[in-house]
Amino acid sequence: MAGRIWSVDSMRLLAMAFIVSIHTDPFRGLGVYGNTLNFVIDSTARFAVPFFFVTSGYFFALKVGSRDPTTYFIKRATTITSLYIFGLLLAFPVFLTGTAVRAGDTNEAILHSSLLKIGEFISPVGLLYYGNSVSEILWFLPALLFSLGFICLAILSNSTKYLLPVSAGLHVIGLLGTSYTMVVDIPFPTRDALFFGFFYTSLGYWIASSDWQPDSEHSSFYLGATILFSILHIGERYVLGYVLTGETLAQGVYTASYTISTVFLTISLFLLLLSRPHLGRSTSVPSWGKYAVGIYVVHPAVLYVLERTDGPLRQIDIEATNTILWHLLLTPTTFFGALFVYLAAHKAGLIEIDGDHLPRLDRIRKQWPY
Template identity: 65%
Template sequence: MYGNMANFVLETTARFAVPFFFMASGYFFALKTTRGDPTDYLIKRVTSITSLYAFGLVLSAPVFLAGTIVRASAENRAITSSVVLKVAEFVSPIELLYYGTSVSEILWFLPALIFSYVLIYLCIASTMSAYLLPISLGFHLVGLLGSGYTMFVDIPFEIRSALFFGFFYTSLGYYIYSHEWQPAPERSTLYLGTTILFGVLHIGERYVLGYAITDQTVSQGIYAPSYTIATALVTLSLFVFLLSRPNLGRDTALPVWGKKYAVGIYVTHPPVLFILEKAGESLSLFGHEIQNTILWHLVLTPATFAGALLVYLSVRNLRAIEIDGFSLPRSRQIRNK
């Protein structure tokens, strides 16, 4: 029970991450498009994100396919048919091109960001930018009903996508910049306090939705919906706080590390995480239940981080990936390496 409660708090607290990414992306999309040609910048961003997504697929698919072969062999199932079914999942058009979940669910927000950009661009091109935030909010409310508030209505389709989540948060970031909202530095303490308050509210909201109004208990499992109402509140307040403190962390190594490694680590970490998790499952077959230990939970994340960094650096040395996107290495470059 205590382990589930700790994981529930961690899961809830960290849930702002992807929405914050969408907001920041929308903010800088507005910054770039108001200073230049929106069409040119859209094409540039879509090309870059598509190449990163393609790299993530190329890196993850063989690892996941190998896992399918090993599992089929261990369970005495036909390997060929298992591989065919897995490949069919990989190339499923809507999951591959729109939802981004055909190979790894972790990469879902990359195609979601592409479609979010396109939706914003269409609103701008059709002179509907004034209605951008209300339109995206309307779709987001439908997404919330299909995520955290399923007790009110049954949404019969997948809602963790660009239209129902990415579009809203990206539009929110776009709205902040396009309306020239620059939070005052002298109010940064207030914004930080609001962020903490909404963070506590976020935990309380999800506890009520997952346990207080249901028959479930913390000892039975971890309630982890995609997003809820308070997710937007805590994400927005944190974003505003950071806008009020633009020099925060500037004198540290974090900005340089982020620019050099953050995108690469994220794109390469799905297969690393998969291998580590499967290794933990394999050890349980020999009586070592390490996945139920505190040590495993403390080590898994930094081990995934370090492994993904190592993979990224190795691939970058082959010049197969850069921050601006993915490109196949030339044969001469590979021979030289």
């Protein structure tokens, strides 16, 4: 199964749509029914980020099996870094402008708020490791970079057999620091490479490097397991968010990131896709999968702009954000708006979709010779 896996390519685009929906919060705040729908959507969508980690680890294992791991890691690191910088270059001016607009009418207030925001943006730990200093959404890219780095070090030190148990132990700490805080108080952030991304990336690496591969005869079993764990995933989050706390959906939506069931849901889904590698081949969906990461890095800026249209609309007595129409349109508008910006950046020569995402003058001149 070293060739192209069409089902995984197809799932990339769907998974990215789910990630966008997590950030757009469809139907939240529209009464108990709106909150219930949002809770189900959010809970269902939580497989998406782990899926991308698992996929990255899986294909990393396939690639390094026939080449120098250091050379390939450097290549992957260069791509991930250029994507991250591209996302930052888009989000930084948009978020900074929003801060300045909200600061007030005086130049002094605008300058003070802007300087504070810039200070947050350039926080070394937040910028280089956690990936949340400019936009919380972009944390995946530094986490993936470090996770692949950990795996590369394990390969070079001939200790890959320890990857899964070590990363699993660290992930338990990560879960305690996010969804199971009632058990123990973890005094540091755990949504990062070490406590989150490392485990799922190692899981993908382990699946690829093992001799066992899912076959089509068991695809029905994997499908059933995926459905079962999807239901358990929603149920576990409901227990954590409402049964244990005594709160109700009328009061708000529980949005803790990931739980124990997320692990099993992600594994069963990925095995299902591997057991049916040609799923989606007859459609155009797999070819669009390569745009998923571009939508990811662009959509924070697009979403920020769309959400800020609420202010001007309120000035003319339009409460758009409290309408069903707004909630129906925000997710697809953000998704396709991000895709449009990404393709436009490629068309303008600012980036190469299949290559470097750092704007380069020579590439722009080639695209716009006049």
